[in-house]
Amino acid sequence: MEEMSPIVKTITKIAFAPIFLFGSYIILHGHLTPGGGFQGGAIIGTLMALYLIAFGAVKWRKKLLSIIESMGLLVFIGTAFLGLTSGYFFFNFIGGTGFPLFGEKLQTGELIDGVFFPSNNAPLLSSGTIAVMNISVGLEVIAGLTLIIVAMGLFAFTGKEGGE
């Protein structure tokens, strides 16, 4: 597969970091602002497509990507299973418990009919398992989309089926 012109390559190099940052932000802030694992993962996935086209790089480590994909899904379903230790499937066993990772207690919010609705300016490390699941879905989507793009790229440029 051929590389593209120096203009495209330079722009890709410049755009790489901002797009990656934006995608990561969408994933990590998924529990606070619009977005989440899938949306952020799709953004980073398109970044991989841009990289692949600009540099003609098809020597991706497909095995590693597929392992990351499976691991992302396993972390997701595993987190849901861990909720069973607190009594319910998908139970948010980290949120609001003071656990250092994503377990920060919510300070602001209001109580409506006995249900606590947190306000929008909640801290980043506050949502418990939701953030963990966002990150795992994000990893899964990045790996999955990249795999698809690499397989399509391999097929388009070498004529051989590249999917594992």
Next chain:
Amino acid sequence: MSFYDSLIENAPAIIIAIPLLFAFATPLISKLSKVLRNAWAIMGVLFSGALMYVLAWEVFRDGGSVARTYVFGGAEGTSFDVLSNIRITFYVDGMAAFMGLIMATVALGAVIYSLSFVKKYTGQDKYYTLLLLMLAANFGMVFTGDIFNLFVWFEVSSVAICGLVAFRTNRGESFEGAAKYLIYSTIAGLLLLFAIGILYGQYGHLNLEYLSAAIGADGTILIVDKIVLGILITVFALKAGAVPMHMATPDAYSEAPAPITAMMVTASQAGLYAVFRTGWTLYGGNISRAAAELDLIHAVGYVLVILGLLSMFVGVTLALVQKDIKRLMAYHAISQTGYMLLGVGVGLAVYASGDNTDFSLYGRTALAGGIFHIFNHALYKGLLFLTAGAIIYKAGTRDLNKMGGLGRDMKMTALFFIIGALAIAGIPPSNGFASKFLIYESVFHFNPVIGAIAMLVSLLTLASFVKVFYAAFMGPKNSEMKTGEVPRSMLIGMSVLAGMILVFSFLPSLVLSEIVDPAVTALAGPGPEIGTNLTLFSGQGSWNALVLLGVLSIVLILGILIRSWGQKGTVPNGEGKKPYLFGNPTEVNGNPIVVPASNVYWGFVKALQKYYRPMEKMHSGLINEYVFWFVATAGMVMLALAFL
């Protein structure tokens, strides 16, 4: 709380979570070892299925009308209120447990059968992953109590099935079947999403229990309710493969690997389940029963009866002329779906007519027959698809005209095929007869013509399976075919289903009272007590398989006695050696008359030329036209509901 209690409480979620967990881990495990991966996939189905059996037992013990509610993410105690909390809920009542039971059974047979069947193919890690995903989606569709969640499972099921239909990547036809199925189910899924959007806009909730109470709450049915109802029924009937939305079904069924086809039968029954839920619970639910609402579901009952009649007749007549063994069986799957739609449609129409004596006289029997047929259909159709897979595995072709003489080596497969064929044709004493018996008797009471059509369709079903049996198992052996029986895991997979058919053939009344009645109760409310004796009562007549078995064994003994008095050995030559062909000539100008197996019923087809010609044009293979039929049906159902 004991471990068992908490297991049962969490079972609705765990039954779905186990196949998901095992599916996600399968790609990783298959990198380690193939044997481990196969064991892993079987373990996933086995654990999930075992838990499903336990849960179903618990639900049936309560009588079926008590739903076990599971709230994802947890709720405080039992005082969970759907109005103040927006959470995904699962409801498992008698009907859902009944469907789950079927899915678990067929999946177990299919996954064991897969071990040998897909051995020679690449991409087995994806195969098992998708198989487990499909199982999870099947369970999800029947358990969910949230209509958006229902859409999600609908899509998961479609995507998994599409991937599995295209499993044999060396065949172009596989991709064609998969693409048709994908386009069809995507358009259906988007229409479903549209309908859900309307419901959410109107009522602000997605919970089925809440929606059921909110629709028609003040005695009037809004026009949006009717539009949504029309869309929901058509979309789910498409998933079930009802005519005229069946066009992509034969392509997908015949191209999928045999065990997947068996599981696709249960996936389409999940669509059927959603049709019934829409009619009985979402719109006709346990509510005020206002006059406007009763009129609406009365019309729904008639829509289901019409769809059922069309599916039965078109399915079986098109099956009769097929030469591809799996396509033939796929058309039979459509035809049998018609029986379920008919039985439940009659039940719904009678239920909504407001005449309680009619309902207890034959409406409830029709409903029970339709639901009982779901159970029987999954078992015998699953078995038949597995035997078709075994035939193709050995014969190397799916063309009936090129097969022959397989019965000489594949005695077990032939036996399983006979069991399945007798059951699908409704020949006593099979389990298929028990459920069809209930449908015939009650539908005849509803409308004698429909009852007669139901019997005619059974007759044609028998005719086409005689054709398959003759073409595949009888006659001289084709020397190009491989010899010997299929591998052991395929035989075990088939015997799981065949054994269940045999057991339930002789105990139909037990199945009816212990498994089917809770499902009927979940839909139509509690009915009269059904005794646990061995005779099946339809309200008009009764049926006891054991009596017939006794008579048959007496006849068999007499036959053996008479045979023993006769001349020993076969007649070596002379007139006795020639086949008896009713005095018809067997030769023309010295050449033997040969009719290809696929064209055995040429007389029938020629007589019905005026019917077959337009049918041939309708099944053009163009997905655009198929989508037109689907959208047109949706529009017609909507119009019919709006103006009736």
